[in-house]
Amino acid sequence: MLLELTIRNFAIIKSVTISFQRGLNILTGETGAGKSIIIDALGLLLGERGSVDFVRYGEKRAEVEGLFELPPGHPALKICEGFGVQVDQDGMLVVKRDISLQGKSIIRLNGQLVTLAMLRELGPWLVTVHGQHDAHDLLHADKHIAWLDAFGEQQLAAAKKEYAALYASYRKTRQDLERMAKNERELMHRIDLLSYQLREIEEAALQPGEDERLNSMRKKSAHMEKIFGGIQAAYRALHGDQRGLDWLGHAMSELERIQQYDDGLAPMVEAIQSAYYQVEDLARQLRQYADRVEYDPEELAEVERRLDVIQGLKRKYGKSVDEILEYAASIQDELEEMEHYDDRLQQLQAKLRELAADLAVEALELSMIRRECAGKLAAAIEQQLKELHMERARFAVEVRQRPDENGIEVEGVKRYVDESGMDQVEFLISPNPGEPLRPLAKIASGGELSRIMLAIKTILADAEQVETLIFDEVDTGVSGRAAQAIAEKLARVAQNRQVLCITHLPQVASLADAHFYIRKEMDERETVTTVTLLSEEERVNELARMLGGAAVTQTTAEHAREMILLGKERKAVKTAFWADQKV
Incomplete structure (x- = not known):
């Protein structure tokens, strides 16, 4: 409330x-x-x-x-x-x-x-x-089924739920089947395309992370002269004319000589000894590395050629070698699935037939319940119309099916189905005796x-x-x-x-x-x-305005007061009766 x-x-x-x-x-x-x-x-x-x-x-x-x-x-x-x-x-x-x-x-x-x-x-x-x-x-018959289903909600709920689940599977399977049949020519074209792409990638014989390794090699080869010069300069600073290692050894000897006079020098002696041997080892590594450094133009050319191949594949299939390999794996899976196209088509056709048979059973069950509810709703509406001064009106809720060559077979006839079932619902009325039942849009007035x-x-x-x-x-x-x-x-x-x-x-x-x-x-x-x-008095004035317009007269005021009084009496008399009745 x-x-x-x-x-x-x-x-x-x-x-x-x-x-x-x-x-x-x-x-x-x-x-x-x-x-x-x-x-x-x-x-x-x-x-x-x-x-x-x-x-x-x-x-x-x-x-x-x-x-x-x-x-x-x-x-x-x-x-x-x-x-x-x-x-x-x-x-x-x-x-x-x-x-x-x-x-x-x-x-x-x-x-x-x-x-x-x-x-x-x-x-x-x-x-x-x-x-x-x-x-x-009410003039749009396509909305009538929702009102019928709302009226019969308790009776229809289970059947509608079962039907909806089946229909969702049926529709998806049918869409998959239609898509396969429609795209068969496109499928063949795609098989050719994917086969070419996979062959191109496989012929390149890519290795995971190869582009990163090759770029590193190219960078090294392109700057080989700078690398060699830098290593030589570093070695000379430590073990050549600049005698860096000799000066460090001299400092170590001096500290070792005076250590006997001051125990506090021990940590510094250990530190300089460690530094000396590390620098000595570093100098040896620099000399060995310099001996191995060699500029090979043929190797650089091979790296450049390989990177050109990879770059061409990147423009088509991915931003990195790893992405290209992932794409190759995905099209391999897709091609394997396409190779089983006929098997998949037959499986879907069999599944669709099975679902259509099950759906026909559920659609028929749902339709039977709707017909039962339709009779009850029509009777209830007729009773309500009697109380609304349409005493002799006849009302019907028609439940029918529409033939459809592409629909499902129900009791030997192909029927149209959608998410609500196979039923089309329409309200019909005969406002006056002797008139046939007709659609509301063709006969009912605004007041009706x-x-x-x-x-x-x-x-x-x-x-x-x-x-x-x-x-x-x-x-x-x-x-x-x-x-x-x-x-x-x-x-x-x-x-x-x-x-x-x-x-x-x-x-x-x-x-x-x-x-x-x-x-x-x-x-x-x-x-x-x-x-x-x-x-209460303001109500009288408002009803008088509604009865006679802006100017409230004694006559309209008395009429309004009488309407309110009669309304109270009528409600008092009918309240006890209404309390025992369903609305």
Whole structure:
């Protein structure tokens, strides 16, 4: 249940806090006052896409916050637990979302940051919104299967899960098979290409790390004269004219001679002795290294030739010899797999036949359950329509299949299948006696569509397990007895859950448990939307305005007062009956 909604700096709303009640909460106001803005703001708390256009002019960010009370065992509690969001035993959940001028969206559940994807998973369990355009979805038969499946969720869940898993495997296998068949010519071309590439790499007889070793050899050969000169100079400094080793030996002898007079010289004697022998060994190594150094132009030419070969392969197959060898291994594996193309093709064909047979069984099972649910849904909608002053209307939920030469065989006939099964679902209606059942798009009026949609939403309310339902002008296109019937239907739904309803009909507003008036106020500087919980007398004035326009007369006021009184009496009489009935 939505206890409180706070909106700040959102469109033309500066700051509004609405404390909703259990039962039927009615929101009314003149056109353009901002009723739809409140629905847009609430939509942000349910995971709808945000926009910088929502931020009030002159402000840095828009803020929307909702306080929800969740009863024990509510599905939203388990979802929050999965998110790691703590909800206390009182079931209070605060959902807050900010939209900045930079388009950044910050979402918190009980103060904990969450992602938009997480909010979208949670939102449908908190509130269900039925907009004024939902009725037009009835004109699109492709949407009807979703409503049928929602109605039969408990019966269909297991079969749908089994079918979905099989269909995913079937679709992937079919796609793999189609790709293989389609690309057979390309496959042959690729085999030729990869074979050439592999042969070129193998003929080079590359060794791991070879390019690094060759580059080192080239660097050494190219600077051989400098290397030899440097070694000779170092050797002469130690053992030649500069007599570096002799001076070090002289220093060592002097320290050894006076060591007997001062024990503190012992560490220095050891150090200079160690240094002398190390330098002596180094000089010997330099002489031996210099003897081995030899410039070989033929060797350098061979290194350059080999590096040219490797560089040519690098331009085609990788940045290093190791990468080239990895690529060679990968195309070797691919070629081996391609060599078994026919075997793979036959395996996929056999697998597809097996999956198609299994899928046909599951599709038929799913279709049979849908047909059973379709009959129940049609009967339930007919009953709801009777209560909405369409007493003699007949309603049917047609479940049929579409032939498809490329589909799967079900009971000897090739059928079209997709992720939802093999069924096509369409709602049919006969509004008047003697008329045949026909698709809604061909026969239903705007007012009839509104009532049919309300009937469906009423039936699905229990299945959805949502505590709060929002109806945004679902009474469009109706008046008179039909309007009164819709009003009573909404009041009946509100007996078991919280209902928020935006309406232009005084018949609906007269049955409110809480009536909020939305007003747009303007001055020279700004436009502000305010929301006020109406008192009994204020309700009379608002209903009088809805009945007769801006000018409230004594006649319209008396009519409004009578409507409110009759509404209370009607609800009091019917509440006991409704309490024993399913919505």
